[in-house]
Amino acid sequence: MGNRFRGSMLALSLVASLPMFATSALALDKLSVMSFGGAYQEAQRKAVFETYASSMGIKIDEQEYGGEIAKIKAMIESGNTTVDVVDVDAPTLLQGCDEGIFEKIDWSAIGPKEDWIAGTTSECGVGTIVYATTLAYDGAKLPDGPKTIKDLFDTKKFPGKRGLWKNPATNLEFALLADGVPADKVYETLSTPAGVDRAFAKLDTIKDSIVWWEAGAQAPQLLASGEVVMTTAWNGRIYNANKESKDFRIVWDNQILDSNYWVIPKGAKNPAGSLAFIKYAVEPKVLAGIIKYIPYGPVRKSSAQFVAPEDAKNLPTSPQNLTVSLTLDNAFWADNGDEIRKRFTTWLAK
Amino acid sequence: MTAVDIDRINIFMAVRRAARPARRSAFSLALPLLAFLAVAFVAPILYLLVTAVANPETREVLPRTLVALQDWDGKSAPDERVYAALAEDLKVAKDNSTAALLGKRLNYEISGMRSRVLAAARMVEKSDGGPYKEKFVQLGQEWASPETWAVIRRDGASFTPYYLLTALDLRQAPDGSIERVHGDQAIFLDVLGRTLFVAGLVTLFTLLLGYPVAYVLTIAPKAIAGIMMLMVLLPLWTSLLVRTTAWVVLLQSDGIINDILLGLHLTSEKLQLIFTRFGTVTAMTHIQLPFTILPIYSVMRAIPATQLRAARSLGAGPSSAFWRVYAPQTLPGVVAGCLMTFILSLGYYITPALVGGPRDQMVSNFISVYINRDLNWGLAASLGVVLLVVTLAIYLLFLRLVGADKIKLG
Numbered sequence: 001m002g003n004r005f006r007g008s009m010l011a012l013s014l015v016a017s018l019p020m021f022a023t024s025a026l027a028l029d030k031l032s033v034m035s036f037g038g039a040y041q042e043a044q045r046k047a048v049f050e051t052y053a054s055s056m057g058i059k060i061d062e063q064e065y066g067g068e069i070a071k072i073k074a075m076i077e078s079g080n081t082t083v084d085v086v087d088v089d090a091p092t093l094l095q096g097c098d099e100g101i102f103e104k105i106d107w108s109a110i111g112p113k114e115d116w117i118a119g120t121t122s123e124c125g126v127g128t129i130v131y132a133t134t135l136a137y138d139g140a141k142l143p144d145g146p147k148t149i150k151d152l153f154d155t156k157k158f159p160g161k162r163g164l165w166k167n168p169a170t171n172l173e174f175a176l177l178a179d180g181v182p183a184d185k186v187y188e189t190l191s192t193p194a195g196v197d198r199a200f201a202k203l204d205t206i207k208d209s210i211v212w213w214e215a216g217a218q219a220p221q222l223l224a225s226g227e228v229v230m231t232t233a234w235n236g237r238i239y240n241a242n243k244e245s246k247d248f249r250i251v252w253d254n255q256i257l258d259s260n261y262w263v264i265p266k267g268a269k270n271p272a273g274s275l276a277f278i279k280y281a282v283e284p285k286v287l288a289g290i291i292k293y294i295p296y297g298p299v300r301k302s303s304a305q306f307v308a309p310e311d312a313k314n315l316p317t318s319p320q321n322l323t324v325s326l327t328l329d330n331a332f333w334a335d336n337g338d339e340i341r342k343r344f345t346t347w348l349a350k
Numbered sequence: 351m352t353a354v355d356i357d358r359i360n361i362f363m364a365v366r367r368a369a370r371p372a373r374r375s376a377f378s379l380a381l382p383l384l385a386f387l388a389v390a391f392v393a394p395i396l397y398l399l400v401t402a403v404a405n406p407e408t409r410e411v412l413p414r415t416l417v418a419l420q421d422w423d424g425k426s427a428p429d430e431r432v433y434a435a436l437a438e439d440l441k442v443a444k445d446n447s448t449a450a451l452l453g454k455r456l457n458y459e460i461s462g463m464r465s466r467v468l469a470a471a472r473m474v475e476k477s478d479g480g481p482y483k484e485k486f487v488q489l490g491q492e493w494a495s496p497e498t499w500a501v502i503r504r505d506g507a508s509f510t511p512y513y514l515l516t517a518l519d520l521r522q523a524p525d526g527s528i529e530r531v532h533g534d535q536a537i538f539l540d541v542l543g544r545t546l547f548v549a550g551l552v553t554l555f556t557l558l559l560g561y562p563v564a565y566v567l568t569i570a571p572k573a574i575a576g577i578m579m580l581m582v583l584l585p586l587w588t589s590l591l592v593r594t595t596a597w598v599v600l601l602q603s604d605g606i607i608n609d610i611l612l613g614l615h616l617t618s619e620k621l622q623l624i625f626t627r628f629g630t631v632t633a634m635t636h637i638q639l640p641f642t643i644l645p646i647y648s649v650m651r652a653i654p655a656t657q658l659r660a661a662r663s664l665g666a667g668p669s670s671a672f673w674r675v676y677a678p679q680t681l682p683g684v685v686a687g688c689l690m691t692f693i694l695s696l697g698y699y700i701t702p703a704l705v706g707g708p709r710d711q712m713v714s715n716f717i718s719v720y721i722n723r724d725l726n727w728g729l730a731a732s733l734g735v736v737l738l739v740v741t742l743a744i745y746l747l748f749l750r751l752v753g754a755d756k757i758k759l760g
Contacts, residue, residue, distance in 0.1 A: 347534070
C-alpha cells in the first residue's frame with residue numbers, strides 16, 4: 001500500500017506496539033515464539049521449547065495471544081517485528097499469506113512436502129498439528145450417548161441443550177452432514193444459496209436447544225456444569241478435561257479436521273534462526289513428543305512410528321477415528337465467510 | 351463614549367494585562383495533559399474517521415485498469431483494452447503480493463471475488479500474453495458481468511461510503527442508488543437498537559436502585575454511612591472481568607441462585623439465567639451502580655437538610671416536601687449519573703460477551719470481531735463512528751432538554 005495509507009496506520013500501530021519496545025532485544029541466542037497459551041502451549045513448552053533450548057542452547061522467549069491476526073499485523077506495520085515465530089490457525093495463515101504479513105517459507109530447509117498430510121503445507125506456513133471439532137458428551141451422565149452426528153440434531157432421543165461453537169464454520173458443515181450430504185459434497189452444496197438454506201433449516205430444528213460457546217475452554221465447562229447434554233468441542237479440550245477425572249467421550253463420526261501452522265512474521269529480525277526453529281519443531285520425533293501432553297495429531301506421516309499405541313487412540317488422525325471426516329475448507333470461508341457470517345448473526349437474533 | 355467609560359475600559363485592560371503571566375503559567379502547566387489528549391484521544395478519533403472512508407486498495411492496485419475503464423459504457427462487458435490493463439496491473443500486484451488486498455476489498459461487495467482475483471493473478475503470471483478478455487472470462491463468467499466492472503470502477507474512488515453504508519444496513523446498488531440490504535444481511539441497525547435499549551434499561555435500574563441508596567447515605571449516621579460508602583466503592587475497585595465472572599458463577603444453571611430457588615421450592619426446574627438478556631442487564635446494573643450513585647450522592651450532600659424541615663413546618667406533607675423541594679434539587683446529580691452510566695453502557699463488551707446470549711451482543715462485540723478476526727478495519731471504524739455520533743447526539747439532546755448548568759458531572 002502507498003505511503004499515505006501506511007502513514008495513517010501509524011497512529012494506531014504506534015500505540016499498539018509501545019509495550020513491545022521495552023522488551024525487544026536482538027540477540028541470536030534467543031528466539032521469541034508466540035502461541036495460543038493454555039494446555040496447548042504447555043505441551044509445546046515441554047516437547048519443543050525446552051528440548052530446543054537444551055540441545056541448541058537457544059533460549060525460547062514465549063509469548064501468548066488469542067489468535068488475533070490484528071496483533072501480528074499491527075506489530076509488522078509498526079516496523080518493529082519482535083516475534084520470530086508464530087503459531088497460527090488455518091484462516092489466519094490464509095489471510096496473512098494473502099496479505100503478505102508472513103514471510104515465504106524455504107521448504108528445502110524444512111523437509112520433503114510429501115511427508116505432510118495433504119493440505120497442511122503452504123508457501124507461508126509449515127503444518128504442525130491436526131485437531132478436530134467433534135461431538136462430545138459426559139459419559140457419567142449419558143452412559144448410552146450419541147453415536148453419530150445425526151444424534152446432535154435428534155432432540156427426541158437426546159433431549160436437552162446442546163453446545164455449539166458460535167461461528168457458522170463447522171456448524172453449517174455438521175448440519176449438512178447430519179442431513180445426509182456426503183463429506184465430499186459438503187462445500188459444493190454450501191456454494192449454492194439453496195445449500196446454505198438447507199444447512200440453516202437443519203440448524204433451525206434445534207435452535208431453541210443451542211447454547212453457544214466462543215472460547216475453546218467453554219465447551220468442556222458447559223458439559224461439566226451440566227448446562228448441556230452434548231457439545232461440539234475441540235478434541236484436545238475434551239482430553240484435558242478427562243485428565244481432571246471426567247468421563248467425557250468423543251464421537252469421532254463426521255469429525256471436522258483443521259490444522260495449525262508455524263509462520264515467520266514479515267520483518268522478523270533473525271529469519272535463519274526462525275527457520276531453524278521451525279525445522280526442529282516439525283521433526284517427526286518432536287511432533288510425536290507433543291502427543292504425550294495433548295492429543296493433537298502430527299501432520300507428518302513419518303511421525304506415526306514414534307506415537308505410542310495408547311496415545312494413538314486419542315488422535316483425530318488415527319485410522320480407527322478417521323472413518324468419516326471432513327477437512328475444513330478455509331478458502332471457502334475466506335471467500336464466503338463475510339456474507340454467511342452476517343446471515344448467521346441475523347439468524348441468531350431471530 | 352464618555353471619558354469615564356474609556357477609563358473603565360483602560361482599567362479593565364490593565365487588570366487583564368497584569369493577570370496574563372499567571373494565566374500563561376497555568377496554561378503551560380496544562381500543556382502536558384493537552385499534548386497527551388491530542389495523542390491519545392484526538393488523533394485516534396481522527397484516524398477512526400479516516401479509516402471509515404479510506405479506500406486505497408483498488409486505486410493503488412489497478413491504476414491502469416481504472417484509466418482504461420473511464421470510457422466504458424457500463425452496459426456490457428468492457429473491451430480488450432480494459433482486460434489487457436487488468437492483466438498488467440495484476441502482474442505487478444502478483445509481484446508485490448497486493449492482489450489479495452484487492453481481492454479482499456472487492457469480496458466485501460461481491461462474494462467470491464477474493465479467489466477470483468487470486469486465480470486471475472495466477473493465470474496472468476503464467477500466460478504468455480493477450481488477448482486477455484477470453485482468458486479472464488474462461489476463469490469465470492463474472493469477469494464478463496457489467497456489475498463486477500461497475501463495482502471495480504466505483505471502488506476506484508479515494509474515499510468510499512461503503513463501510514458507513516454497511517454499518518447502517520444500506521448498500522449502493524450497481525447503478526449507484528442507495529438501497530436497504532437484503533433481510534438476512536441486515537444486522538447492524540438491530541445491534542445498535544439493542545445496544546441503546548440495554549444501556550437504557552441499565553440506566554433505569556441503576557437509578558431506581560441507586561437513588562434511595564444515595565439518599566440514605568446522606569442521612570445515615572457517619573459510621574454507618576462510611577460502611578455503606580465502602581460497599582458502594584468496593585465493587586468499583588474490583589476488576590470488571592472478576593465481577594463479570596462472579597456473575598457467571600452465580601447465574602449458571604447449576605449456580606448458587608438456581609440452587610437456592612430450587613432449595614426453597616420457589617421453582618420446580620432450573621431457570622435459564624445465564625446467556626440471557628436478564629443476566630446481561632443484571633450484571634451490568636451491578637457494575638454500573640457506583641457510577642450512578644456517586645454523582646447523585648455528591649449533589650444530595652450539598653442540599654441543606656433544613657430545607658425539608660422548613661417545607662414540613664410550612665405545611666407540606668412528607669411526600670410533597672420530598673418531591674417538590676428536595677427531588678428537583680437532586681436533578682443535576684441524577685442527570686449526570688444517568689448520563690455517565692448510559693454512555694459507559696453503550697461501550698460494554700466483556701459482560702455481554704460472557705453473560706449474554708447471542709441476542710445480547712452489543713456494537714462493541716462486533717467492532718472487536720471486525721478488528722481482530724476479519725481485519726476489516728473500515729467496517730469496525732464505521733461502526734465506531736456510528737456509535738460516536740449516536741453518543742454525541744444523545745449527550746447534546748440531554749444538554750438541550752435539561753440545560754448544561756443542570757448537569758453536575760463532578
